Amino acid sequence: MSVRHAVSRGLEWGRSVYRLGLLKPVVRIAARFRGERVPARPQAGLPSRYRYFRTTLSGLAAQVQSGGFRRFSAGGSPRNRAVFLAFGLGVGLIEQRLEEDRSHAATCQGIQELFSKKRFQSPLKPLTSGYRFEDYSIGKQIGKGSNAAVYEAAAPLAFSKKTDTCSVVEVTEDEGEGETSPYLRCCSLRNFPLAVKMMWNIGAGSSSDSILRSMSQELVPAGPHALKQENKQLTLDGHFGVLPRTVPAHPNVIRVYRAFTAEVPLLPGAQEEYPAVLPARLNPDGIGYNRTLFLVMKNYPCTLRQYLEGNTPGWRQGTLMLLQLLEGVDHLCRQGVAHRDLKSDNVLLELDSDRSPRLVISDFGCCLAQSDGSLQLPFNSVWVNRGGNACLMAPEVATAVPGQDVFIDYSKADAWAVGTISYEIFGEANPFYGAQGLESRSFQEKQLxxxxxxxxxxxxxxxxxxxxxxxxxxxxxxVAANILHLSLWGKKALANQGSAGMRELVDWLLCQSAMVLLRGCGNTVEAELQRCFLAHLELEDLHTSVGFLLFGREQRQACILST
Incomplete structure (x- = not known):
């Protein structure tokens, strides 16, 4: 053992002796040397899950070290004395590390509690109207999928005024036309700030109760006032079990302002675009029912795919876009929701006041929503629906084989889909699309x-x-979102490794919290992302994220040195 190592161990041993109470009253000291058990007194206010470790580790360290002292005074063999003292020292060091972790965890918890109270505010104020189709002025069709058509709409609703380009504004007679572009329909948005999604009803019947139950997955992002008061009492038994009432508002998840049933109208383009799903009163050959579900949402300028067809984001802007998708997916996972159909067509986009793209996840028709949050779907038959887009289906979902007691775990399936979309964000073709694309069930990671x-x-x-x-x-x-947050804003805090590095990281978190609070409630993308990061701080996830970052940098450094 080197002199430096011996001195370091001696200092740590001295600190452990001091911390374990050798400077406490003589009665407790004598009890320690007699080998009697002296229970450690846990700190007041410590979370209950840590008290067990503090009590047992401190008590164990005291007993082992006192045993070492007894053997030293009784003339035991040098080997036994060294073993006992070293082991006692090691346990004391573990307890010291846990003490630091407890302090860091308390700091993270305090920051999380502070920012989790600052919930995302929707621009829609409480209303008593908007539950009838007649309350809206309908414009042109702006989207069509496999189970719905979307139209731009307007209504005299009490939205708060916004000055940002392409955001929800109050409809007035004297508003200017503004700029136009092929992908950002600013003029249309000023006149039609809302979007109405009309579901195609070909099997849910014509009663409101049966329609709401059958299409209840679409109500997962609904706001607290989306349904009429009498409909709120419905038990929304979707195909996958009881759904949560609502998912709390989040800047990267679509919000449904109103949901109601009404008779299917003959909207512009209906006879040409989707005649087969119309009811017989509108098309004699149609197979649809007379009533269906309507969802009222904010009107966004374009989808992510449409935006990327005419724009190539820079690396920082692309990173912020990827980070927004991860924040949205994390929010859904925390609420027990897996989207299961995440693709660039189902991500809507607008620009904030800094002209940065703001992304929101939409279209929840294929989602899995569970009240217990397990996100595990029983897969006992081939008829169980695995989800939406087969090309972007996570490997664990695509390769699942039905059987008794088989479950598909969707907790990380949406995160995998975000990884595939990142290629599109950074200007490349999605490697899982096309005839020559990779298959998620059989590809190898080196093929990426x-x-x-x-x-x-x-x-x-x-x-x-x-x-x-x-x-x-x-x-x-x-964890993936934390890595990007640290990479963007916390590089200096990651300069050191080990416990000192973690202390620096916690200090940086405190500084970052102060900066965000001083900056106020800005509505830019970066401000929203930083608030989301601070509102979900957990020491375990932070440790994991730092570990991934440091390991990746060590590997890259090793590759540079080897070449």
Whole structure:
């Protein structure tokens, strides 16, 4: 053992002796040397899950070290004395590390509690109207999917005024036309700030109760006032069990302002675009029912796919877009929801006041929503619906074989889909699309194409981690989001490794919290992302994220040195 190592151990031993109470009253000291058990007194206010470790580790360290002292005074063999003292020292060091972790965890918990109270505020004020189709002025069709058509709409609703480009504004007679572009329909948005989604009803019957129950998955992002008071009492028994009433508002998840049933109208383009799903009173050959579900949402300028067809984001802007998708997916997972059909067509986009793209996840028709939050679907038959887009289906979902007591775990499936969409965000073709594309059920990770060289190494590492075939080795959306947050804003805090590095990281978190609070409630994308990060701080996830970052950087450094 080197002199430096011996001195270091001696100092740690002295600190442990001091911490374990040798300077306490003589009665307690004598009891320790007699080998009597002296229970440690846990700190007041410590979370109950930590008290067990503090009591047992402190008590164990005291007993082992006192045993070492007895053997030393009784003339025991040098080997036994060394073993007992070293082991007691090690336990004391573990207890010291747990003490630091408890302090860091308390700091993270305090920051989380502070920012979790600052909930995202919707621009819609409490209303008593808007529950009838006649309350809305309908414009042109702006979207059509496999089970619904979307039209722009307007209504005299009490929205708060916004000055940002392409945001929800109050409809007035004297508003200017503004700028136009092929992908950002600013003029149309000013006149029609809302969007009405009309579901196609070909099997739910014509009663309101049966329609709401059959299409209840569409109500997962509904606001607290979306349904009429009498409909709120319905038990929304979707195909996958009882659904949560609502998912709390989040800046990266669509919000349904109103949901109601009404007779299917003959809207513009209906006879040409979807005649088969119309009711017989509108089309004699139609197979649809007379009534269906209507959802009222904010009107967004375009989808993510449409935006990327005419724009190539820079590396920082692309990283912020990827981070928003991960924040949205993490929010859904925390509420016990798996989207199961995540693709660039189901992500809507607008620009904030800094002209940065703001992304929201939409279209929840294929979602799995469970009140227990397990996100495990019993897969006992081939007829069980695995989800939406087969091309972007996570490997654990695509390769699942039905059988007794078989469950599909969707807790990381959406995060995998975000990894595939990141290629589109950074200007590349999605590797899982097309006739020559990879298949999620059989591809190997080495087959994944490289992202452009301009994309930072940390971001490329996150994409590779998200696309791991083994879901157990794949990070959660929360951990992946933390890695990007730290990479963007916490590089200096990660300069050191080990416990000192973690202390620096916690200090940086406190500074970051103060900056966000001083900045106020800004509505820019970066401000919203930083608030989301601070509102979900957990020490375990932070440790994991730092570990991934440091390991990735060590590997890259080793590759540089080897070349």
């Amino acid at each position: 194409p490289r992202l452009p060289a301009a994309v930072p190494a940390d971001v490329q590492m996150v994409v590779r981690l998200l696309l791991r075939t083994n879901s157990e080795k794949r990070p959660s959306a929360r």
